Amino acid sequence: MGGEKSKPKPEEPPLLDEPWRKINSGDKQHDLQYVRDYKPQTEGQQLRILLHGPAGAGKSSFINSVQSVLLGRMYRQALADNISHSCFTKKYSTFRIQRENPDTFYPFILNDIMGLSPQKGVQVDDVKLAFTGHLKEGYVFNPGSKLSEGNEFYNKSPTVNDKVHVLVCIVPAHTLSSMSDETVQKIRDIRLEASRLGIPQVAILTKVDQACPEINKDLKNVYRSKYMKERMEQFSADVGIPMNCIFPVKNYHEEIKLNDDTDALILSALRHIIDCGEDFINWKAE
Numbered sequence: 001m002g003g004e005k006s007k008p009k010p011e012e013p014p015l016l017d018e019p020w021r022k023i024n025s026g027d028k029q030h031d032l033q034y035v036r037d038y039k040p041q042t043e044g045q046q047l048r049i050l051l052h053g054p055a056g057a058g059k060s061s062f063i064n065s066v067q068s069v070l071l072g073r074m075y076r077q078a079l080a081d082n083i084s085h086s087c088f089t090k091k092y093s094t095f096r097i098q099r100e101n102p103d104t105f106y107p108f109i110l111n112d113i114m115g116l117s118p119q120k121g122v123q124v125d126d127v128k129l130a131f132t133g134h135l136k137e138g139y140v141f142n143p144g145s146k147l148s149e150g151n152e153f154y155n156k157s158p159t160v161n162d163k164v165h166v167l168v169c170i171v172p173a174h175t176l177s178s179m180s181d182e183t184v185q186k187i188r189d190i191r192l193e194a195s196r197l198g199i200p201q202v203a204i205l206t207k208v209d210q211a212c213p214e215i216n217k218d219l220k221n222v223y224r225s226k227y228m229k230e231r232m233e234q235f236s237a238d239v240g241i242p243m244n245c246i247f248p249v250k251n252y253h254e255e256i257k258l259n260d261d262t263d264a265l266i267l268s269a270l271r272h273i274i275d276c277g278e279d280f281i282n283w284k285a286e
């Protein structure tokens with residue numbers, strides 16, 4: 001009577017047997033050397049990497065993480081914040097990264113900006129002005145209006161080094177599915193303008209440690225987690241950035257020592273960013 005009760009399906013394992021993208025701690029030394037040896041083909045050229053993304057996504061923390069990996073110790077130059085729920089970074093700031101020798105720097109720089117937020121964040125038009133080098137260092141973003149040409153922070157004659165060579169969208173992995181339509185639209189809008197100018201784009205999904213328990217337990221699971229892969233595919237479909245330009249990362253935010261697995265993910269993303277920027281410069285120069 002009533003037939004046989006259907007057996008509960010065995011739960012699908014959350015991890016793939018093999019990682020779908022190969023990365024291991026051994027890659028760390030390889031990628032680290034690659035970044036250390038990187039020299040733009042064009043003499044005097046500087047690669048400008050602009051970060052953007054929702055408020056609190058980990059933009060400033062990513063800058064600190066990159067600096068920490070390259071310096072081999074914890075570094076906290078870009079102020080990150082863990083209490084403000086709105087935009088903490090307010091200024092257009094440039095971060096250079098020092099090499100081991102004092103007064104020598106890597107030939108790439110990172111620009112931090114105010115976060116995208118539905119009401120109070122950075123104006124999309126200001127991000128577009130940064131692309132073409134019209135935003136001067138130190139400009140304090142005004143969420144109510146875009147920078148006008150008459151403003152002292154408007155750079156009327158940008159040089160090739162003032163222009164952006166790679167756009168990096170930083171988004172927290174654990175809240176990807178709840179990102180507002182307005183924020184997704186802003187990311188798309190910024191991306192379309194970058195594409196129009198030919199600027200390559202990379203996305204970094206931060207806070208992977210908060211995205212799923214398996215990654216929290218062991219960062220090596222990041223490319224084995226089915227959940228993470230689905231989130232990346234969804235994000236790719238939502239904003240149009242191809243999967244091979246999306247990199248999951250855990251920033252240094254609470255630790256006091258470097259970790260090889262954390263470094264390997266950061267360096268894998270950084271190496272790709274540098275390659276994209278270098279290709280763009282050479283393509284422009286042709």
Ligand SMILES: Nc1nc2c(ncn2[C@@H]2O[C@H](COP(=O)(O)OP(=O)(O)OP(=O)(O)O)[C@@H](O)[C@H]2O)c(=O)[nH]1
Nearest residue numbers: 056057058059060061081082088089115207251253
């Ligand atoms: N668990 C975890 N926390 C992170 C990670 N990256 C950043 N955080 C934390 O997230 C919070 C916000 O980081 P910020 O780097 O200030 O973010 P932001 O994008 O610069 O934020 P705004 O300047 O407000 O736009 C801080 O508390 C960081 O410690 C990460 O990979 N994992």
Ligand SMILES: [Mg+2]
Nearest residue numbers: 059060088089
């Ligand atoms: Mg910030």
